[in-house]
Amino acid sequence: MFRTALRNVLAHKARLLMTVLAVMLGVACVSGTLVFTNTISDALQKSSAKGFDHVDVAIQPEGRLNEGGEAVEQPKLTPELLAKVEKAPGAASAIGVVSGFTALADKDGKLIGGGFQSQGGNYWGDDDPRYPIEDGGRAPRGENEIAIDSKTADRAGYQVGDTIRLSVDGPVLTPTITAIFTTDDGNVAAGGSLALFDTATAQKLFHMEGQYDEIAVRAADGTSQDRLQTAIDKIVPDDTASTTTGQRLADQQAEMIASSMSGLKNGLLVFAGIALFVGMFIIANTFTMLVAQRTKELALLRAVGASRRQVTRSVLVEAFVVGAVAAVVGLAAGVGIGAGMRSLMGVLDATVPAGPLVVSPGTVATALLVGVLITMLAAWLPGRRAAKIPPVAAMGSVHAPATTKSLVVRNTIGALFAGAGIATVLYATTMDGSDGQAPMGFGAVLLIIGVFVLTPLLSRPLVAAGAPVLRVFGVSGKLARQNSVRNPRRTAATASALMIGLTLITGMTVMAGSLQTSINKMAADAIKADYVVSMANGNFLSPDVEKKLASTEGVAATSSLRNAESVIGDETEYLTGVNGSAIRELTDLTIDNGSFKVGGTDVVVDADTAERRGWKAGSSFTAAFEGGERQKLTVAGVYEGNELLRGILLDNATLTERLPATADPADMQVMVKTSAGASDATKDRLEKALGDNPAIRVQDRQDISNEIASMFTLMLNMLYGLLAMAVIVAVLGVINTLAMSVFERSQEIGMLRAIGLDRRGIKRMVRLESLVISLFGGVLGIGLGVFFGWAAGELLAAHMPTYELVLPWARMALFLLLAATVGILAALWPARRAAKLNMLTAIKSE
Structure with a gap:
């Protein structure tokens, strides 16, 4: 049986090529991540050690x-x-x-x-x-x-x-x-x-x-x-x-360096794991098709005395050989990826100390183990399924169709998983912030598994929905639709690989776009000021900054936000000093109770603090300041706080009088309202008034928005780059499925040629079949991604009142176009191969 398994590997080299590539890419991601992070960590540790050469x-x-x-x-x-x-x-x-x-x-x-x-x-x-x-x-x-x-x-x-x-x-x-x-x-x-x-x-x-x-x-x-x-x-x-x-x-x-690098390593390994998980669909699909094509051969082995266990073992031996070859090649590629990533950091000006490439024994062992185990795990189910086919039934039929019972069991299990996943995710959205993260993650996994199991059932109605469009292509379109639903399990496994990648990409895009819009809205809703001035490193500003800005031509109102610690009752409470006469012009805060009056001993309090303290308009309390001074303050009003402004607001004059003479006022930022509004000329005038100081930032609301946007854009581009590996593996899966399907249907294709379908029609049929499968996976992925993006947003909405779901229609259309492009490109080689088949030879093939 061992020799038989080796012969089968050698006999199907071309058909196993895409499987090898899929495993190789996943292993390359894992080993490349380990090589890169180990190399950078080692270089930084040695460099930091040099910094202590002169310190004993x-x-x-x-x-x-x-x-x-x-x-x-x-x-x-x-x-x-x-x-x-x-x-x-x-x-x-x-x-x-x-x-x-x-x-x-x-x-x-x-x-x-x-x-x-x-x-x-x-x-x-x-x-x-x-x-x-x-x-x-x-x-x-x-x-x-x-x-x-x-x-x-x-x-x-x-x-x-x-x-x-x-x-x-x-x-x-x-x-x-x-x-x-x-x-x-x-x-x-x-x-x-x-x-x-x-x-x-x-x-x-x-x-x-x-x-x-x-x-x-x-x-x-x-x-x-x-x-x-x-x-x-x-x-x-x-x-x-x-x-x-x-x-x-x-x-x-x-x-500290090792700890900080572990976060990067774990993050990269997550995406490598996604690529490997997607690769498992390709491996399972490949071995399922290989086993189906060798049904008679396996039945003959059973008839001459091979046990079920031996048949399963022979398939696993094939998987072991394929996994071992892919792991070795993937390890070599991973070393190259690690070296390339280090060089890329230099190109991007993210300078790292020089040092040797670190390929540890642990990296080698991990790469080999991952490649072999993933391949054997994915091949186990097809091997077990092949061993369960009765020899007599297999001898009489090349393809053993799934029984009604097995389909009912599969759909029932899928429905249970999907239902449990949806229920868990919906329950998580009702929980508070971080408490709901674990249930939501668990629910997402259950739902993805459920949808994958149900994909064969879903394929028929979704593919049928595209029938009117396929009719435009005549006979080729009709055949493509029938071929894509002929083997729902195969179509499902191929589409699921693309579905997972697009689910993650869409979900992250929905989340990032919604967050960016919500934060921009928060900034716009919270302040009326044209500019916010702060230190570049987040330190406190000198009180002279507000004085210079207030005396600058064209400035209508200014207010510094001055922080101070106090004790109210038995609890520490932070106070925010503002310019009481100007703060109303600079902010746009909603008053729930009382009036917005800040001056003397009158203060305003955000709703959360008021509720926690049991205060309302007219309430009084005594605050003990840092130097021991005590002051009785009166709540003039209660306002709706936000991420930019919350807590107890009192007049700066009152606050500064109560601070120790030796204490410097701690101005976190200064808000500025100008008579002419925000413009390049006004910004230049403010910067010149501050001496063109590189330590001080002058930002209008658009600058703040752009800064937020740049962070989200950078994060998304990094995630897109990492998830691209999963999409590439999915492309290999589509190519592999189509290529083996063409081989499997050689006789059928030869017959179609014989009755008049030309080579162009054959190519169109294969391309349309690939397009249907890819769009099927794309629609499922985008749908799941939107659902997960909405659910994750519901967790944030509890802590971010301005949060609202924003669907990036343009990007989702782009993702669907990407899925279609994947289908078209993946079909190029299989379609060309199908069109070049000799019709007489194909008709005679079994």
Whole structure:
């Protein structure tokens, strides 16, 4: 039986080719993902470890809590402590580290990097071992000199001697670049920027006069890190700072990198799993057709003594050989994909450190195991079905049709699964947010399985619906319709592969479009302001920003949103300070109770907070502020909150008076209303009023909308690219089914040619059959995708009042066109092969 199975594989090489390709693509996705993520993770870990080459022991401030468990002022790392540490036994040198946000502008005045990745620090002395300076540069000295990293210099076209615009959290500075340095900093590798000042300037800019964020100590030759740490621990007070070895810091960084890469790895593996799942339909279809074509052969084996188990085993041996070959080829392709993805990141400016390609034993074992197991699992059911056919019945008929009982059982099971899936998904939509995610996912799986099982039943009415269109093509159209429903199970398996891919693509498109529209509506409904001004990295704005904007020509009203913490009763409550006289002009909030009056001790409260606290218009409460000041406040009105504005709103004058004299007001953003409305000229005027500061963003509502749109577009394009593999596998499935169907119907095609159907008619018949099957899968996929997109949106609607379902009709039409294109392209080779059959040879074939 083993030799028979091997001979069958060799005898059907061409027919198994598409199966091999389908498995190979899935395995290539899996192995490519593992190679890529392992390679990037290894390179980042080695690069980050280099960053600690000059740190044997790091000293960091130790956070402290008061008796009430609240954080108090952080201890300082002073020059005096640095001097003591330098003299510790086993210490060779020590560096005081200062760092903070620094926004660099390119030559067009635009921010370099991504806000949070725009960092600044100090260059220690005249030769900082952490940052090797390229030839022609020197260490920065004084407030008017700076050093920048080489990647930022390359991206923005800066050279030594150029002047650069920058801002920390105040006015724009224009220092001269005295050095360009190299660094292994992860933020720089990710596309950010790093600027270095001399230590005194860095301390002044980052409000760290006379102190450091960290002290990095180098060990003398022959002194271990643990020994140096023990010596430093005797010097550093326990309540002032904590010490960590450089090796431990490197290990912690490596764990963080591995953890962050695991999310990317799992995400990519999910899409590889989808491609493999789709490939299972092709494998099952292929072996079902091969078994059907060898029914007499298998019956003869049964008649001469082969048991059912041996017949099943012979089919599984064939699957093992096919899976092993596909897995080996897929592993090789996956290594190439991993290398290509790393190169692609460089092309996209997503710089990663250099390093060798990592192909671990685990990757090899996973690829081989996945390829073989998936193939054998998909081939098991056709093999078992073949073994159950009685030898006498099989000897008398090439095709053993499904019995009425088996069809009834199949449709009953499918209906139960689909019904349970729909009920579970609908139940999940009534649950609260995250609680409904797991039931909805489970229901989606049940529904997809149910629809797949019911697909043969659904194929007849849906294909029949296209009969009027097919009649236009005459005899070819009529034959195509009959062929597509002749074997419903085969049609179902072929269409289901495409259905799954389009279900995911459509569902994600519906979700992304609805979310984008809802967030845009939220922004439009919540504010009347023409512009929102904020820091690029999300930090607090200086109060001077609102003052400058308010005095700018053409500005009608401004209001900063100023956050402060307070205690009301026994609970902490955050207050939002606003310009009480202007806030009504800048926002569009619905009042449920009372009036929108903010000024003095009158405040307005969002409905959720009012309900939780039991407040209504006229209620009073006392708020304890950060400095210990207490103030009685009165609720003037209750408004409908949203994602942009919620909580307790009070006048900035009242709020600022109650804050400690040493506390800086925390302005998160400033809303601006202009007399002329939003325009390019108005935006330029506001930016110039703020000194064309690269650290500050001035955005109108369209800018905010575009920013949201770009995030969704990027996400969708990534998902489309990943799901394209599943669609490619589905195309292979259509080609495979049609090619084997042509072989199976050779006699029939020869007879059609003999009675007058020309080659063009044969080609048209096969193409139309492929088109019908693909559109059938497309309609099912788009229908399921819309249902899942609606259901997932219902979960979000509970937390997003502006959420509404938006059906992307244009994109759905495009997806249907994609399904039709898949059908036409997949039929090219099978149709050509069918048309080239010699009619006399075909008629004589069995």
